[in-house]
Amino acid sequence: MRRWNGWGDEAIEYPLPEPALHFLQTRLGPAQTPEDARLSSVLEMAPNSRLPVHGLVTTDALERLRHARGQSLPDWIQLRAGMIDSWPDGVAYPSNREQVRLLLDFAQEIGARLIPYGGGTSVVGHINPLRGQAPVLTVDMSRMNRLLDLDPRSHLATFEAGVHGPQLESQLQERGFTLGHYPQSWEYSTLGGWIATRSSGQQSLYYGRIEQMLVGAELETPSGRLVLPPYPASAAGPDLRHLALGSEGRLGLITQATLRVRPLPAQEAFLGAFFRDWEGGMEAARNLAQEKLRLSMVRLSDPEETETTLALSGHTRLLGPLLRALRLLGYGPQRCLLIYGITTSPPDVSRVQRRAAEILRACGGLPVGSWPGRTWARSRFKAPYLRN
Amino acid sequence: MRRWNGWGDEAIEYPLPEPALHFLQTRLGPAQTPEDARLSSVLEMAPNSRLPVHGLVTTDALERLRHARGQSLPDWIQLRAGMIDSWPDGVAYPSNREQVRLLLDFAQEIGARLIPYGGGTSVVGHINPLRGQAPVLTVDMSRMNRLLDLDPRSHLATFEAGVHGPQLESQLQERGFTLGHYPQSWEYSTLGGWIATRSSGQQSLYYGRIEQMLVGAELETPSGRLVLPPYPASAAGPDLRHLALGSEGRLGLITQATLRVRPLPAQEAFLGAFFRDWEGGMEAARNLAQEKLRLSMVRLSDPEETETTLALSGHTRLLGPLLRALRLLGYGPQRCLLIYGITTSPPDVSRVQRRAAEILRACGGLPVGSWPGRTWARSRFKAPYLRN
Structure with missing residues (x-):
């Protein structure tokens, strides 16, 4: 069951590792945990619904609280x-x-505000009802999660827009394909939400941001269905797909979308390197990007995030000797960790890895192999659980 | 001096090679050249200008005819x-x-139609005045052709929008950079025109189409200046750059633009291969594109264009033996020529070339080295002269 007042499934805990707790207490002092409100007492506060009865709409207090x-x-x-x-x-x-059409018509008839709801992972208030006179109807798209079509020749997949990351990838991967779109909210956020918010992912450097993946879409709008047909590129006027991208629910509800997908990659590796300071890391990241090396990710942490990452890595026994060795080599308190991913098909990781290491070293970087990358990849979707 | 009734400079002739003339006569019969109207008699037909006098506007008949x-x-x-x-x-x-602002205000005051004019190379009527009551003012942007700024660190260049291909490339290349945007109209067409028409180029597979190069732009519109600031990517709503791209002069006049540029490539090669038929060539082109090999161009000709290309190649003495050899190998009348370009930096042509040849052969292709590619590259902007 998904938490009603936190991130993720109630069965998944991500307790703070001991070095991380120490790290936080050193900086912030000992923590005082305020008491959480109980679900039952919050539900008692639910105001009466202002919506007339409709067969597709529930006014259950828990459902309303969860949205x-x-x-x-x-x-x-x-x-x-x-x-x-x-x-x-x-x-x-x-x-x-x-x-969806019936719900839009219903909302128009009674003058209700309608909020399209994907995975509910927005951190900028997209799906929060505003207080006001008009009743608010939230439309949760999670039942529309099917793969409608896969064209293995042109590498195009059409999905209903309520599909979330794991559902989408499992339907593609069992057919030998991947979308490769991994925002940190991937476990819950949906295709429609990715489009409506112009989402980028952890490996967008290789797979592209959502606006580079989107080939076509259909929206139900207050004035009818808007079909943005799939085409590769066109010189016939402005590209309306770029209005749907980032529309944040204001144009209508995205009901389905056609995406560029790729065959599963032949090889993938995540590696790490340390820099003495931020400037060296920046220079390396820029050079990696400008050379258009076939990398899937370049992630540079500043000194503070670097220390946090090391503290959270869980490599408790190795951490002390590692930090001493880094200090001896001149990678002191200003050190920055750069994690980079290599995704290739056909297999070509070692060539890209050699060239990347040359670029990193030329900027004062110290490649340290795969352990920081593996650690990152293992916990790439876990960080939000830490907030619980 | 540019031709008033044909393509390009009057000093450049591209007469039809003998085999090409024979090829055309076989298909179409002997040509009958109609007599061209003389410039002086066309100029006599110029209607009176309906524009009031304005210091920035000429009503000279030759200028009006040329636009x-x-x-x-x-x-x-x-x-x-x-x-x-x-x-x-x-x-x-x-x-x-x-x-530009003064001209827009003038046109609004007197109710004139205003046509933004770049290189005048449109083949779909963009710049042709419509007959009607309102006077028509054509705004030729060719004097606005300067490089305004080059950021060698971020690889960004800002140009005035009236700059044409050769002016733009020479200003970049003397500083070690290139845009790499080569539509066939490159010798005359302008940056503003490329943006307004969503132009693609001969090597867009590597350098990207104009919509992938455009980082920011400024337009003078009837209601004021529209600034689309340069930024790499944003999730904050729809991307208005994609409205300017393909706007075809309807939103306003594009006055300047910021573009992603690249260091001059370390190596470039253009190569060719034959296929027995269109299907084999299509399959190979798709596989080359889907493997995301670092190619700058994949150009597949159907049997008719293949024969035309061979006839125009000028390799008169070699052509007979070559065609016999191709026939012996099973590449008969349905053969299709695929030309592909490899552009790499750092130098890496031979690796890409090996992998491309593998893909081509797997689809029944016969790589024939660099002569078809060299021939293509030499005459890549010459084909329009042939129409004269």
């Missing part, structure tokens, strides 16, 4: 303190675009 | 037959965006 807030820090504080001052008046789970 | 038509077949027929039924009423050559 009241996203995952920003203010959202969390409000949820855990039980201070929810605006609720959706109802929630609908359409199964197809005809039902 | 009356583009380069489509209907445009050419009208020019060479002297049947010009719509003329701009005046032409202006602004030197800066303040003058």
